[in-house]
Amino acid sequence: MQKAYEEIVNSFIDDKLGLSQSFLSDALATQLRENLRALNSGERLQAASIGNQAKRVTDLSNRGDKIYWLDRSHNDKHENLFFDLMDEFVSYLNSSCYTGITGYEFHYALYEKGTFYKKHLDQFQDNKSRAFTMIMYLNLDWKEEDGGNLCIFHENRTQIINPVNGSCVFFKSSELEHEVLPCNRQRLSITGWLKTN
Numbered sequence: 001m002q003k004a005y006e007e008i009v010n011s012f013i014d015d016k017l018g019l020s021q022s023f024l025s026d027a028l029a030t031q032l033r034e035n036l037r038a039l040n041s042g043e044r045l046q047a048a049s050i051g052n053q054a055k056r057v058t059d060l061s062n063r064g065d066k067i068y069w070l071d072r073s074h075n076d077k078h079e080n081l082f083f084d085l086m087d088e089f090v091s092y093l094n095s096s097c098y099t100g101i102t103g104y105e106f107h108y109a110l111y112e113k114g115t116f117y118k119k120h121l122d123q124f125q126d127n128k129s130r131a132f133t134m135i136m137y138l139n140l141d142w143k144e145e146d147g148g149n150l151c152i153f154h155e156n157r158t159q160i161i162n163p164v165n166g167s168c169v170f171f172k173s174s175e176l177e178h179e180v181l182p183c184n185r186q187r188l189s190i191t192g193w194l195k196t197n
């Protein structure tokens with residue numbers, strides 16, 4: 001995994017946007033995709049909200065994905081393998097880049113056809129604990145006509161990311177505004193935040 005971690009850190013240093021095309025193994029991506037599909041079939045996903053605590057509201061004009069928080073207490077073998085990978089990545093970041101990450105949170109996200117997430121920043125105004133955003137994609141054979149690109153708004157250009165299976169993006173949650181364009185087919189991912197105190 002060291003190579004994927006280095007790819008992320010090097011592209012983050014160069015460009016504020018860490019990127020690896022092969023962060024999740026095919027086997028783990030397949031298992032997580034199956035988990036997410038099963039949760040969706042069992043109607044376990046919830047409409048995502050915007051805002052924090054008391055200000056939390058569902059607002060489909062801004063955000064149409066459905067989510068489910070991962071947790072080690074689910075005792076799901078594949079979720080736990082995912083957390084093992086995140087623990088390893090956080091140790092790598094803290095030891096090689098002194099990032100001081102003390103926690104994290106991750107949710108599955110499913111965008112049905114026609115849904116999107118308008119331009120936003122991931123850090124809440126009243127809580128700065130989200131230091132880095134990570135997004136990992138679980139979509140096989142994603143094509144241009146499927147839409148659903150992640151647009152990253154840099155100072156003077158927009159970077160377009162395809163939500164390709166196993167790939168990962170990583171950026172500072174307070175820094176880069178971003179948007180998910182409308183999807184023309186179901187779009188699956190895991191999104192999370194690495195936190196500092």
Ligand SMILES: O=C(O)CCC(=O)C(=O)O
Binds near residue numbers: 163179
């Ligand atoms: O799925 C993506 O590409 C981005 C998701 C996102 O911006 C978020 O959940 O905050």
Ligand SMILES: [Fe+2]
Binds near residue numbers: 120178
């Ligand atoms: Fe976001």
